[in-house]
Amino acid sequence: MATLDNANPTILSASQLPTRQQRIPLRTGPDLRYNDIIFEKPSYLSRPFCDAQVASWPRTDASDGPLAAEPIDEQEIYDLISTISDPEHPVSLGQLSVINLPDIRITPAPHTPGVGPNTIITVLVEVTPTITHCSLATVIGLGVRVRLEQCLPPNYRIVVRCKENSHSQDDQVNKQLGDKERVAAALENDTLKGVLDKMLETCA
Amino acid sequence: MPSTHIQPLPPLTPDLHERAWSSTPHPTLPLLATAHAKSVTVFSLTTLTPHSNLTGGHTRSVRAASWKPNLPPHKLCLATGSFDSTAGIWRWEDRGAEHETEIRNGRDGNEKEEEDDWEFTLVLEGHDSEIKNCIFSPSGAHIATCSRDKSVWIWEDIGASESDDDWETIAVLNEHEGDVKALAWCPELPGRSRKGTFGVECLASASYDNTVRVWREDGDAEWVCVAVLEKHEGTVWGVQWEGRPRKGDKFPRILSFSADGTIRIWTLAQPSNEDGQEDGAAQGRNALGGIPNTMRQSLREDWVCTATLPKVHESDIYAATWSATTGLVASTGSDGTLALYRENEETGEWSLLESLPNAHGPYEVNHVSWCRRWDKGVDPSRRGVEEMLITTGDDGLVKPWGVQA
Numbered sequence: 001m002a003t004l005d006n007a008n009p010t011i012l013s014a015s016q017l018p019t020r021q022q023r024i025p026l027r028t029g030p031d032l033r034y035n036d037i038i039f040e041k042p043s044y045l046s047r048p049f050c051d052a053q054v055a056s057w058p059r060t061d062a063s064d065g066p067l068a069a070e071p072i073d074e075q076e077i078y079d080l081i082s083t084i085s086d087p088e089h090p091v092s093l094g095q096l097s098v099i100n101l102p103d104i105r106i107t108p109a110p111h112t113p114g115v116g117p118n119t120i121i122t123v124l125v126e127v128t129p130t131i132t133h134c135s136l137a138t139v140i141g142l143g144v145r146v147r148l149e150q151c152l153p154p155n156y157r158i159v160v161r162c163k164e165n166s167h168s169q170d171d172q173v174n175k176q177l178g179d180k181e182r183v184a185a186a187l188e189n190d191t192l193k194g195v196l197d198k199m200l201e202t203c204a
Numbered sequence: 205m206p207s208t209h210i211q212p213l214p215p216l217t218p219d220l221h222e223r224a225w226s227s228t229p230h231p232t233l234p235l236l237a238t239a240h241a242k243s244v245t246v247f248s249l250t251t252l253t254p255h256s257n258l259t260g261g262h263t264r265s266v267r268a269a270s271w272k273p274n275l276p277p278h279k280l281c282l283a284t285g286s287f288d289s290t291a292g293i294w295r296w297e298d299r300g301a302e303h304e305t306e307i308r309n310g311r312d313g314n315e316k317e318e319e320d321d322w323e324f325t326l327v328l329e330g331h332d333s334e335i336k337n338c339i340f341s342p343s344g345a346h347i348a349t350c351s352r353d354k355s356v357w358i359w360e361d362i363g364a365s366e367s368d369d370d371w372e373t374i375a376v377l378n379e380h381e382g383d384v385k386a387l388a389w390c391p392e393l394p395g396r397s398r399k400g401t402f403g404v405e406c407l408a409s410a411s412y413d414n415t416v417r418v419w420r421e422d423g424d425a426e427w428v429c430v431a432v433l434e435k436h437e438g439t440v441w442g443v444q445w446e447g448r449p450r451k452g453d454k455f456p457r458i459l460s461f462s463a464d465g466t467i468r469i470w471t472l473a474q475p476s477n478e479d480g481q482e483d484g485a486a487q488g489r490n491a492l493g494g495i496p497n498t499m500r501q502s503l504r505e506d507w508v509c510t511a512t513l514p515k516v517h518e519s520d521i522y523a524a525t526w527s528a529t530t531g532l533v534a535s536t537g538s539d540g541t542l543a544l545y546r547e548n549e550e551t552g553e554w555s556l557l558e559s560l561p562n563a564h565g566p567y568e569v570n571h572v573s574w575c576r577r578w579d580k581g582v583d584p585s586r587r588g589v590e591e592m593l594i595t596t597g598d599d600g601l602v603k604p605w606g607v608q609a
Contacts, residue, residue: 118562120539154598155566157519157538178463179412179439180520180538180568181267181385184223185287185334185352188264 004088006130009096017082017094018101020075071110072152077123078104080151081144085202087136087195092202098127098140103163121156123148126163137167141177142186143199209544209558213581213592213604216252220245220600226523226571227596230271230280234578236594237269237282238602244269244284244294247602249578258294261324262286270339270347275366282322283347285338291328291349293369296321326369330357330376336385341405342392347371348407350384356409356419358427375427377419382412386442388458391528395453401503402430408458410440416460416470422503430505433470438463441521441537447528458507459533461521467513467535467545469554473506514556516543523571527591532557532609534593536569542595546609557609564597571596575604 078101082094093099103126108115115121125144129137141160148158160177162170176182186192216236224240227247234249244258244266258269264287272281278298285291332353339348347359356377363370390396390406397404403421410416416433439462446456458470517537524535533545533554542563545554563569577590593605 118566120566153566157568175412175439178520180522181336182352182383184265188287 005134005136006088009086009089009091009130011089011091012095012097014095018075018078020079071115072106072156073110074101074104074106077106077125077148080203081125081147083203084140084143084147085199086130087139087143087199093127093140093144096130098130099125099144100128103128117153118155122159123152123156124159124161126161128163128166132166132168134167137162137170137173138176139192139195139199141173142183142192143196145177145183146187146196147200147203209608210542210560210593211606211608213579213606214252216247216602216604218254220602222600223598224570224596224600224602225265225267226269227573227594227602228269228271229573229575229594231273233277233280234576234588235271235280236575236602237271238596239266239269239284240600241265242286244282246280246282249575252579252604256296256321258282258284258322258324261292261294261327262288262290264288264334267335268337268339272340273342273344275344279366283338283340285335285349287334289329289331289333289335289351291331291335291338291347292324293326293328293371294322295325295367295369296323326371328357328359328371330373331355336383337387339387339389341389341407343405346374346389346405348387348389350387350409352383354378354380354382354384354411356380356384356387356407358407374425377409377417377427377429379417379429380409380411380413380415382414382439384409384411385439386410388443388445390445390456391447393447393449393453393456395450395455408443408445410443410460412439414438414440414462416440416443416458418458418505418507420503420505428503430503431507433458433460433468433507433509435468435509436460436462436464436466438465438520442523444524444526446526446531448531457510459524459526461524461535461537463520465515465517465519465521467521467524467533468509469511469513470507471510473508511547511552511554513545513554516541516556516559522569523573525573525593527574529574529591530609532574532607534572534574534607536563536572536595538568540564540567540569540597542569542572542593542605544607544609563595563605564599564601564603567597567599569595569597577604577606579604 082099084093086096105124107122127141145158145160161174220240222241224238227236227238229236236247236249238245242262246255248255266284266286268285270283280296282294283291331351334352335349337350345361350356357373358375359371360374362372388408407419408416414436417429418431419427420430422428440460442461444459455472461467517539519538521535521537526533536542540562542560544557546557547554572593572595574591575594576588577592578587582590593607595603
């Protein structure tokens with residue numbers, strides 16, 4: 001590229017980027033060995049004596065154990081897309097603050113009861129282009145959408161938008177990024193596909 | 205709501221394992237053309253298995269396919285529109301019939317290519333970017349194509365005979381301000397011709413610019429935009445014409461569906477005196493984009509949004525289909541829900557009969573179409589008569605649905 005749209009962007013260091021808080025590891029030592037017995041639901045809370053589900057009673061079935069799949073949360077989405085490279089700088093979208101954790105929203109929220117594999121989950125990502133006239137806003141948005149479509153299960157719908165007032169033509173960019181047919185056709189354009197592949201190379 | 209109106213039927217096999225865009229039923233034969241990746245798979249609706257494949261004609265995805273109407277049953281012709289900016293014309297002939305001819309002509313019929321019965325006979329070039337839709341007119345004499353380049357092209361058959369594929373561009377319509385997503389020709393119904401003013405053919409186009417436009421051929425054989433339908437607040441993904449004749453042979457209505465999650469019905473305001481064209485002249489300037497063309501002003505049609513269907517979809521409605529037999533409407537889209545609506549013919553109000561979530565599991569559904577049933581599951585006396593719905597999804601499945609209203 002002959003001239004850069006933004007020749008001198010602000011770059012964050014890796015330690016300034018959001019990461020998952022180190023969780024206190026779940027204890028799986030011998031003191032949990034008798035959980036099944038200690039926490040077993042007493043028979044008087046079982047049918048036919050009691051129809052109600054006792055919500056507060058700790059459940060011991062295997063699917064709730066520490067190895068069960070965690071629902072996808074905002075931090076996980078952030079981790080998937082913040083490592084995408086900027087199309088014109090050799091740094092990541094996270095470091096350029098194009099992708100920011102508070103600008104990622106999942107609906108319904110992770111851990112919402114009743115969410116099954118067929119529940120449509122919307123992931124909204126608002127990107128903040130480094131400068132308001134950045135002509136690469138569409139390419140960046142496309143990279144985010146493509147990355148998430150490749151990684152997330154089919155019940156996820158990805159909405160990528162420019163953060164309000166961050167881009168002079170954000171309505172146009174938003175409409176393009178929301179158009180499935182345009183996105184599909186763009187991915188068959190070899191030049192554009194080459195740019196996207198390069199951006200996504202840095203994703204783990 | 206009890207799931208009584210829509211029942212799943214066994215899916216067509218095999219699974220295509222990739223996004224399929226649309227499935228178009230043949231107007232009379234038990235065949236269905238499904239566009240996916242760079243090819244089209246033709247399914248037999250009798251066996252629910254593939255009949256033939258159209259491959260090798262396009263360098264990018266095929267977005268839509270359209271059957272040429274009014275051909276003898278042993279001849280098939282499809283037009284395809286592709287993201288490679290071209291449209292293709294394909295022909296297929298029943299090997300049996302051809303073989304007989306060859307024998308009669310005293311030639312050796314052994315050099316037949318077993319596999320590839322479809323012949324890619326012509327490429328229509330002209331669009332600058334992806335073709336989104338391509339469709340034969342009801343007579344088969346015209347093809348309309350539309351593209352991301354914002355234009356609609358109308359092509360006319362000037363071939364000397366049926367097998368001579370020679371098509372000429374007769375109109376390039378440039379008035380849309382965004383991608384033209386879909387097209388629909390008005391069906392051949394008694395109400396279609398308005399005396400004097402226009403040719404019989406009438407085309408509707410849906411666009412990324414949130415509008416629908418109606419196009420007709422004027423007395424000088426020029427295609428002109430006669431109306432702009434503006435109410436949608438998002439990309440209009442497509443249009444459908446009413447296929448059932450209306451009382452008093454009124455002009456067929458238009459149905460449009462959009463990324464704004466709404467489905468609208470539009471009705472042509474027909475003056476009792478059809479010669480009273482002057483009424484619309486004052487507003488004509490505005491509707492035709494400020495073109496001060498006195499000739500065009502008199503060609504304006506007044507289309508009014510007369511109904512909005514009950515809201516079901518929260519996001520893009522990618523497809524809707526209006527039955528020419530029952531008048532029922534079905535819609536589907538990004539949310540994967542298949543919805544069925546009925547009009548109260550007395551009051552003109554639309555009610556929701558059923559809304560079936562996850563028609564293709566977690567996947568988006570790209571297309572829905574009414575289609576005749578020909579499979580063994582239907583009573584022989586109802587074969588080719590009874591209607592079903594066909595949905596086409598991102599999961600590569602083509603699913604039939606039985607409907608009881």
